[in-house]
Amino acid sequence: MQFTGTKTYVAPEDLTVAVNAAITLERPLLVKGEPGTGKTELARQVAESLGLPMLEWHIKSTTRAQQGLYEYDAVSRLRDSQLGDDRVNDVANYIKRGKLWEAFDAPERVVLLIDEIDKADIEFPNDLLQELDKMEFFVYETGETVKARQRPIVIITSNNEKELPDAFLRRCFFHYIRFPDMETMKQIVEVHHPGIKEALLTTALTQFYTVREQQGLKKKPSTSEVLDWLKLLLAEDLDPADLKMDPKSALPKLHGALLKNEQDVHLFERLAFMARRG
Known part of the structure; x- marks a missing residue:
C-alpha cells in the first residue's frame, strides 16, 4: 500500500x-x-x-x-424515562458514535x-x-x-x-x-488550468512570488489563492502585457484574489508612493 x-x-x-x-x-x-x-x-x-x-x-x-469517541445523551434518556419509553432499557440507544x-x-x-x-x-x-x-x-x-x-x-x-x-x-x-517553488507551482496550475499559455503563466507567477516575498506582508497569498487569481485572469482573457502593475499602487491586476486585508493593500500603495517620491 x-x-x-x-x-x-x-x-x-x-x-x-x-x-x-x-x-x-x-x-x-x-x-x-x-x-x-x-x-x-x-x-x-x-x-x-x-x-x-x-x-x-x-x-x-x-x-x-x-466527541471523537462517543457522546452519551443523558438528557434524552431522562426525558424518555419520564414518558415511559421502552428505549430507556438499553443505554446504547443514547450513545452517539464519534x-x-x-x-x-x-x-x-x-x-x-x-x-x-x-x-x-x-x-x-x-x-x-x-x-x-x-x-x-x-x-x-x-x-x-x-x-x-x-x-x-x-x-x-x-x-x-x-x-x-x-x-x-x-x-x-x-x-x-513547504510552499511550492515556481516549477512545482507550474505543475499544480497545469492540473487545475490545463493548457494555460506559458508566457501568461510565467508572468503571473513571477508577480505572485514578488507579492509573496514582500517584507511586511501580514498574510501571504497561498496556493489556493493563486489558483483563484489565475482563473480570473483566464476568464478576463488577459495576456502578459495586460498584467503590468499599476504604478500608482504597485498592485497586480485583480489583486483582491491575492491580498485579503486592507493593511497589505495599503502596504503596496505606500511602497508605490515612496518609489514615486524617490
Whole structure:
C-alpha cells in the first residue's frame, strides 16, 4: 500500500515518503504548513489513491476529544424515562458514535482526517494519546471496549496556531509542507488550468512570488489563492502585457484574489508612493 500522488494532486517526493513512512510505522501523520498548501486535500487524495473510504473530523475551538469517541445523551434518556419509553432499557440507544469509533468499527481500513487540531484546547491532543496509540477505548456506560478492526490511516493537520504537546508529537510522524517553488507551482496550475499559455503563466507567477516575498506582508497569498487569481485572469482573457502593475499602487491586476486585508493593500500603495517620491 503505497501513496504516489494522484492526477489531481501534485505530491513532491518528500511528501510521498512521509505518507508511506507513517503508513509503514502505523503512526498518525502530522502535517503542518501554511494555510492553503493542501494539507486537508492530502488526506482526501491519499484515500483516493489507495482506494479507501475516508472519514473527516473537523476540529473547532469548542471541540472536545470525547466527541471523537462517543457522546452519551443523558438528557434524552431522562426525558424518555419520564414518558415511559421502552428505549430507556438499553443505554446504547443514547450513545452517539464519534469519528474515531466509526473508523475503528469500519469493516475495512479507512483514512481518518483530524483537521486543524491546533484549533482546540491545548489538552485536546493529550486526551487522544492512548486511543491513537493503542487503537482502543472503553465505553463506561455500556462496559464495552471498542477496538479497531483494522488500524486506520490517521492524518492530522495543523496550521501552527499553537504548540502541540511533546507527548503527542512523539507518537506522530511529522511532515512540514513547504510552499511550492515556481516549477512545482507550474505543475499544480497545469492540473487545475490545463493548457494555460506559458508566457501568461510565467508572468503571473513571477508577480505572485514578488507579492509573496514582500517584507511586511501580514498574510501571504497561498496556493489556493493563486489558483483563484489565475482563473480570473483566464476568464478576463488577459495576456502578459495586460498584467503590468499599476504604478500608482504597485498592485497586480485583480489583486483582491491575492491580498485579503486592507493593511497589505495599503502596504503596496505606500511602497508605490515612496518609489514615486524617490
